[in-house]
Amino acid sequence: MRIGVPTEIKNHEYRVGLAPAAARELVHHGHEVLVQAGAGLGIGAADADYAAAGAKLLPDAAAVFAKAEMIVKVKEPQLAECRMLKPGQVLFTYLHLAPDPEQAEALMASGCTAIAYETVTAAGGSLPLLAPMSEVAGRMSIQAGAHHLEKAQGGRGVLLGGTPGVQPGKVVILGGGVAGTNAAHVAVGVGADVTILEKSLARIRHLDEVFNGRVRTVYSTVDAVETLVSTADLVIGSVLIPGASAPKLITRALLKKMLPGSVVVDIAIDQGGCLETSRATTHDAPTFVEEGVIHYCVANMPGAVARTSTMALNNATLPYALALADKGWKTALADDAGLKDGLNVHAGKITFKAVAEALRREADYRAADACLA
Known part of the structure; x- marks a missing residue:
């Protein structure tokens, strides 16, 4: 051929x-x-x-x-x-x-x-050709979010790892799949306070075993999303329905309740994004601001590495x-x-x-x- x-x-x-x-x-x-x-x-x-x-x-x-x-x-x-x-x-x-x-x-x-x-699927419904780029995007999401939390970038001026005597930044990850798990690994590595919201009980149990108490896991409901997202410094959107449009978990109404200068990295943007306000951006102009919240919605994040x-x-x-x-x-x-x-x-x-x-x-x-x- x-x-x-x-x-x-x-x-x-x-x-x-x-x-x-x-x-x-x-x-x-x-x-x-x-x-x-x-x-x-x-x-x-x-x-x-x-x-x-x-x-x-x-x-x-x-x-x-x-x-x-x-x-x-x-x-x-x-x-x-x-x-x-x-x-x-x-x-x-x-x-x-x-x-x-x-x-x-x-x-x-x-x-x-x-x-x-x-x-493309593999045994158990996994997505073997999406997984490697989800791993990269998940890991990159934390470094991108940390950068845009800096005051000079318009963010809250929060260091994710905190310092002695100062609380670390709060990271909330929507979806505990491949991208979300990799985001959590990096966020834990820099010392952030990390919570993952997930709907699959089997996945929640797996995440609990993997992180051994270093990450909180919460069953995802409308109430849980609203409560945790509204107090987060950095939100990672990593929800996925294979082939379909991503569910809009963060509405504009919820966005208005978020902390000014907080950051959302929408890894789901390739499938339309998981925020009502998301729109695809590029590495030339990676962010925009809606309701005081910085949106990072680059549709080909792994292209940077x-x-x-x-x-x-x-x-x-x-x-x-x-x-x-x-x-x-x-x-x-x-x-x-x-x-x-x-x-x-x-x-x-x-x-x-x-x-x-x-x-x-x-x-x-x-x-x-x-x-x-």
Whole structure:
């Protein structure tokens, strides 16, 4: 199979779909890897590194899209990229379609087969291709929040770890999944006062065992969210419903009760955000203020640590990319129900039910199983 790797063009996105080592593995399996010149510069990978791995360098994205049978990316295709996709071509990347009707429309119009990293599942319903970036975003959320709590950034002037004789900052984490757990690890590490709200009792018990009393766990209710968020210095929004829009746990009314200069880092922004007031921001302008509360809503947080993120992502995506290339997408999906869960768009139809419902495009829904017939 011919596998294409274009340069990412989202604002300050430095990751790349395949690092040289991953490209070499695909070449080793007998596939042809086509890489846009300069695609790996953001992670310190020169064109010569890709050439040494056996990949072929192409001058621009148009050439990559024109020749490749499968496109491997990191972030969702921008509209200009969607217009280069074609029927029968496989797209393997993050999509996050629920809050993005324009992208969904463009992918449907292209006729491509789009497989989303974020909805691929593994045993027990885990999300193996979302997990590595959730780990990175969770860890980054605390350093981003701590920075914007500084008075010079407009924050409350609170040091999360406190000092001897001064109480530490209060961190409230909405959702105890992968991102929330990683946020808690860093917050505990800097000495903050940390509380995690979670709905799954099994997960609450797990978190209690993992943190051994260093973190408070609270069953998430409307009352608990309101009580804890209104007194927090830093709130981390890390709730997730796979493929669907994130629930709005913080309303504008609750925002008005929060401490002036407090900070919210909305990791759920890729799925629309978990605040009523959230809107996607970029690394160029990462924050905005609503009701006196600083909102950090960067939609590609891990792009700032591109080398670490690319390596972590490739570790997870490479086995699936190999399966798609070795077997073809239909056989690969038929053989792996978890990979089949990643199918979001095929031949003009939406194939993931939660996405169709979020976009109110139920009439355009077609079950993934039907696409394999």
